[in-house]
Amino acid sequence: MIARLLTIAGRVQGVGYRDWAVKQALRLGLRGWVRNRPDGSVQALVAGQGAAVQAMAEACRRGPLLARVASVTEAPAEPPAEEGFARRADG
Template identity: 50%
Template sequence: MRETDHVARHLMIQGLVQGVAFRASARTEAERLGLCGWVRNRSDGSVEAVVAGSAGAVEHFVRWAHHGPSHARVERVAVNPAARPEQTGFLMLPTL
């Protein structure tokens, strides 16, 4: 993959997104798409994620994040550019 094809995005996801397997589902979706990054719950009830990979795969993940797993009720997703994560793979981090 060329560097110009690679993007990284920071997502802040709000709504009913904790207690509905959002993080585990996000990891499954990211791994399916070949993305690296991480996801974690935040103490304010939101979910935060950084995803990196091909532009098309990242865009697909962002679209997925707007609805998440079946029991989630996503109200808002803020998407911003991010630095590429240093690790490979996709991690579930502890709550911040």
């Protein structure tokens, strides 16, 4: 299992990005979370098999229909202790 912390910038808040990310992550069998950041970005911790994590990172570069993704940065991370993938409170 690998884990990555993704930070997605652009027009990504108020467009359904977090709900979309949860659906994508569950479809890919990933663990982790997604939340809005005060700076207007969205942050997601994704963990799972390497190919699934990479597929999620690629999907995040496109985002849902109303989003306009400017950039996605990736950083290595520790896998979450919790099972499943959820929306977290803003932070």
